Amino acid sequence: MIRSTTIAAAVFCAAFIPAHAGKSVESAPNGINIPQGYKDWRAIAPSHRTDNNTLRLILGNDVAIKAAREGKTNPWPDGTILAKLVWKDRQDENWAAATVPGAFVHAEFMIKDGTKYQTTGGWGFARWLGAEQKPYGKDADFVQECFGCHTPVKTRDYVFTTPVILP
């Protein structure tokens, strides 16, 4: 019984190991490591930016999804991680009025820790560029660019995205 339970648990867990597990991705200049398994996270919302022609998908870790579904996102709780996946947009080849993802641009993250990231609104920021996942920023000061862009939505706890409502 113990044996079969253990085997079943191992098989179950194996299905949740992300494909990139074990692949080495360099830390961001502020010391943040790329969150493991982010591409298996659940959706917070899609969006489309026509100023830089990108389609985006914001995902959240379990803490974020729980907060989003309970409507408790101002502030988002400590432990929240939001992932923003960004692709260049392109016209779909079979539906002219549809814009769909093209080349992958980057993955961005906001990590909520009110103590650790007190000087940037309680959020740690990091970005990894392209398929090669190159860390963004020459030094740790790159976060001022992130924080500056998010400051206009300070009253929304620095987050632009409104989580989708689903039945």
Next chain:
Amino acid sequence: MIRSTTIAAAVFCAAFIPAHAGKSVESAPNGINIPQGYKDWRAIAPSHRTDNNTLRLILGNDVAIKAAREGKTNPWPDGTILAKLVWKDRQDENWAAATVPGAFVHAEFMIKDGTKYQTTGGWGFARWLGAEQKPYGKDADFVQECFGCHTPVKTRDYVFTTPVILP
């Protein structure tokens, strides 16, 4: 040992029970039931349609995600379920050039079973409208509308969406 394993498994599973579990949703006119837990599925791709002003997010069950990540989607394997979540689009209130999800429109599904759904390309179709999740279609013939719209992409196994590539 058995007891602690069982308790741990129960706690783990509880975290994955979707919020709508137990809520009664009427079957589609062709007998298809709404797939349980679909809003916890992983992402296949976002898209934006400017002919009907909707933002969309296509999710897949575990079979679909495995196929998508392995590039084995023509044909998609039996057991695949694709969920398309659709919202009216709207301009973001804090970023004028961003289009974000507005009101929820409907959830649509394609269920792959080459035997069961042989007459419609191996796919079962169903749609539930709005927050109230009302089944779409007066009778089982509604699937001809779905199938007709997807027939132009027969050479892509009737699926418009190209799964995103992620590092």
